[in-house]
Amino acid sequence: MNAFVALKDVTHAYGSGDGFPAVEHLSLSIAEGEFAAVVGPSGCGKSTLMKLATGLQFPRAGTILVGGAPVTQPVRIAGMAFQNPTLLPWRTTLENLLLPLEIVEPHRSRLKRERGSYVAKAERLLAQVGLKGQGGKYPWELSGGMQQRASLCRALIHEPQLLLLDEPFGALDAFTREELWCVIRDLHAERRMTVVLVTHDLREATFLADRIFCMSARPGRIVAERVVDFPRPRDLEVTYTKAFIDIVHELRGHIADARKTA
Known part of the structure; x- marks a missing residue:
């Protein structure tokens, strides 16, 4: 597998760098176009x-590509x-x-000379996630789910090759969360960008x-890896x-074991 994202024996600590590591000897590889999750x-x-x-952030030790x-x-x-979503309320x-x-x-x-084409691209993205006609509204006029859809659009507007999602749906109700699962599923299928989801x-x-990569208790490292082969x-x-x-249930077991060793 040719890795698009690769962490090799990475150790990192915050502050002065000599404290208790947040991650230690962390290694993983994610292929281009793959959708990976970290739990x-x-x-x-x-x-x-x-x-x-x-x-x-930059690690104390190890290599990141x-x-x-x-x-x-x-x-x-x-x-x-x-x-x-961290949308600016005055925009x-x-x-x-x-x-x-x-x-x-x-x-x-x-942007200045091609603003029209960029605005058109933004409006197409909004329509794609179910926010057609909502571009003129301020964030405080949108529901939480609508704000999160807008946040996804903002992350995609510059057509990134890599999309990182850090608990993006954690604050939403169950029905809205599942709706957004389908939104990100469809965006990944269309764009084939590499996605890393932390959840x-x-x-x-x-x-x-x-x-799916399962991490240990702190200091974090990969303790299990599970392929999901549903079509x-x-x-x-x-x-x-x-x-x-x-x-x-298998993943829950790995996490339960990781918590016992904390």
């Missing part, structure tokens, strides 16, 4: 893994969405979507991912099958 007990270093993979290149600065080919939804284009090259240099929801991981596209009905439930 584990609270505080195991899942979010740290995301920061390392995007160049928002994205797209075959060492990560020595923030990764421009990545988009991120978080549990909190409309459309203006929030365009924000990354004001920062990331080559879009930054082109506590084992059903979410099993429904969306091609492969795509997946319908929510698969979540009620015995095969699906068996995978969820």
Whole structure:
């Protein structure tokens, strides 16, 4: 497998760097176009893994590669969405979507003269996630689920090769969460970007991912890996099958074992 994202024997600690590590001897490889999920007990270093993979943090030891290149600065080919949509309240939804284009090259240099085409792209994205005609509204005029859909669009507006999702649906009700599972399923199928999802929801991981990595208690490392081979596209009905439930129970067992060793 040619890895698009690779962490090799990575150790990282916050602060001065000589404290108790957040992750230690962490290694994993994710192929281009793969949808990977990372699960584990609270505080195991899942979010740290995301920061390392995007160049928002740099490890004390080990090597990180994205797209075959060492990560020595923030990764421009990545988009991120978080549990909190963090939309700027003084900007409309459309203006929030365009924000990354004001920062990331080559879009930054082109935005002023090609604004019309970028606005059209943003509006197509909004329509694709069920927000057609909502671009002129402010975040406080949108429901939580609508804000999260807008946040996904903002993460995708610059057409990243790598999409990182850090508990993006954790604050939503069960029905909205499942609706957004289908949204991200369809976006991945259309764009074939590499996706890394960090989640506590084992059903979410099993429904969306091609492969699931289970981390140990802190300091985090990979203790189990599970391939999910349900055919795509997946319908929510698969979540009620015995095969699906068996995978969820298997993952829960790995996490229970990891918590015992904490």
